[in-house]
Amino acid sequence: MRRLALLPLHLAVFTLVTFVILRLVPGDPIISVLGPNYTQEAYDQMQASLGLDGTVWHQLGNYFANLFQLQLGTSIQTGANVATELAELLPSTIELAVQGLLVTVIVSAVFGHIAVFHPRTWVAKIVTAYARAAGALPEFVLAVAGLFLFYTVLHWAPAPLGRLSTDLPQEVTITGFPFLDTIIQAYWPGTLSMAAHLFIPILVLTAAQSAVVIRILVSSLQDAVDDPATHFRLSTGASRRTVLKSIYRRAAPPVVTMIGQMFGYLVGGAIVLETLFGFAGVGQYAVKAVQTNDYPAMQGFLLVIAGLTLVVYLLVDLVTMLIDPRRRPGGTGETA
Numbered sequence: 001m002r003r004l005a006l007l008p009l010h011l012a013v014f015t016l017v018t019f020v021i022l023r024l025v026p027g028d029p030i031i032s033v034l035g036p037n038y039t040q041e042a043y044d045q046m047q048a049s050l051g052l053d054g055t056v057w058h059q060l061g062n063y064f065a066n067l068f069q070l071q072l073g074t075s076i077q078t079g080a081n082v083a084t085e086l087a088e089l090l091p092s093t094i095e096l097a098v099q100g101l102l103v104t105v106i107v108s109a110v111f112g113h114i115a116v117f118h119p120r121t122w123v124a125k126i127v128t129a130y131a132r133a134a135g136a137l138p139e140f141v142l143a144v145a146g147l148f149l150f151y152t153v154l155h156w157a158p159a160p161l162g163r164l165s166t167d168l169p170q171e172v173t174i175t176g177f178p179f180l181d182t183i184i185q186a187y188w189p190g191t192l193s194m195a196a197h198l199f200i201p202i203l204v205l206t207a208a209q210s211a212v213v214i215r216i217l218v219s220s221l222q223d224a225v226d227d228p229a230t231h232f233r234l235s236t237g238a239s240r241r242t243v244l245k246s247i248y249r250r251a252a253p254p255v256v257t258m259i260g261q262m263f264g265y266l267v268g269g270a271i272v273l274e275t276l277f278g279f280a281g282v283g284q285y286a287v288k289a290v291q292t293n294d295y296p297a298m299q300g301f302l303l304v305i306a307g308l309t310l311v312v313y314l315l316v317d318l319v320t321m322l323i324d325p326r327r328r329p330g331g332t333g334e335t336a
Contacts, residue, residue: 007314010306015067018298091177099205100269100270143204144276171190224251260313263309285297
């Protein structure tokens, strides 16, 4: 409850810092809209309508007042409500990040288990070597290589022109999550087409992040295997299932923490991939906002992503406490 109560304070500090930093970015958003042949009257009128008149601190006070009313302002470029635009675009980005996270967890769990409990196999040796290269290549490098291999050379993947083939009708928006909406509507041609378009992006996210998870999982599992609690269970003749459950439970907390931290990286990777693959999402929205110095759009985007990340970190703390009683407030002693 204490951590939940601190979330608004963390967001307020983050908002203050980003607000000041964005005002230091070179460029004038009003001139980018009006063009070089503007009149002073038109400039002053737009400046007042966008709330960019007065001192920086006056603007900051107005911005916080609007935040208390859950208003993120109006985009300078589109003239639309920033909160409305983010609500329409954010679910598709979250869906891509969550898909990448799920595949990353599954792949890491399988290969981490092989590396620890079947260390002499050739698969374990490849996994160990791969884990040492954790974070060596960023998403955009892997994405370009994936496009060249799977689209240009092998022709296994469709053209990177969106989530859905151009010859198929767009699905009806229900939840805002594009892939999930095709399943809910039983729009199976759309589901298959979208799965094909998501193949390279999810593969890239998994390849970029799974090495880190595998390395931490292998290290945690090895420590849990060598733990006296494991030797005690083996000496008492406990079943293999019981021993493995105990090992994984003691190895899970650092892995869960890493997965929670990785969510932010996956959102960032999803934003890069959306721009590269032509996906509609907050990625292109954020890029356009940066290019045009759209202060309200940039501030709203950063605030929403920060709030989402803080909520994920809170959930990670709660899951870690459920797994390991020692990590609960006042908790001591060994786990089962």
